[in-house]
Amino acid sequence: MSIIEKLSSGVTEAGNTITQKAKGISEQTKLSGEISKNKARREEYIKKLGEAYYQSQRAGEEADLSELIREIELVDGVLEKLTESLCQLKGIVICEKCGTEVMKGSAFCPSCGTAVKQPAVIRCPKCSAQLEAGSRFCVYCGAKTEE
Ligand SMILES: [Zn+2]
Ligand SMILES: [Zn+2]
Structure with a gap:
């Protein structure tokens, strides 16, 4: 292989690495977007739940909130999966106690000292x-x- 070939193949390799990195970053952005979308949806449902509960209490009726609760559970499930994928991409875990992003492989949370x-x-x-x-x-x- 000539020096020029070597050089150019090296450049291509570097180029590939950059492309892969960019891919990873756009994937992270996509996931973060999905997470905030679902968080907003969750808030919306919680609001509806509160309103429905208030109205029913006011009217002295037993409210059927099971449908709303099911929706929230669904969103929670989606959120959990999205967060998990994002953590995997970023190579982090989330502290269960304080929510800090902790480097994968850490034994304790640097913010609150909880075992990870x-x-x-x-x-x-x-x-x-x-x-x-x-x-x-x-x-x-x-x-x-x-x-
Ligand atoms: Zn093996
Ligand atoms: Zn913590």
């Missing part, structure tokens, strides 16, 4: 690499896990 829940891991039966719990295949050697 570590994501569950399993081991690859073939190469014994650590894998995220629920992985069906090893990301390092491709072996099927026992799960």
Whole structure:
């Protein structure tokens, strides 16, 4: 390989890395957008819930709020999944107590000192690499896990 070829292939590689980084960032932006959208929706439902409750109390009636509560539960589920994906992308975990973003692998929250829940891991039966719990295949050697 000539020096020029080497150089240009190096440039392409660097270019690819940058593109991948940009991809990761736009993915994060997308997720953050979805999270705030769902948070706004949740607030909306909570408001409706409060209003419905107030009206029913005022009228001295038993309000049926189960539908609203179901909607909120749905949004909560979506929010949880979105937050999880965002954390994975950013390589962080969220402190359960104070909500601080903590670097993955930290044992304690730097803000409040709470022990950080570590994501569950399993081991690859073939190469014994650590894998995220629920992985069906090893990301390092491709072996099927026992799960
Ligand atoms: Zn904390
Ligand atoms: Zn493996």
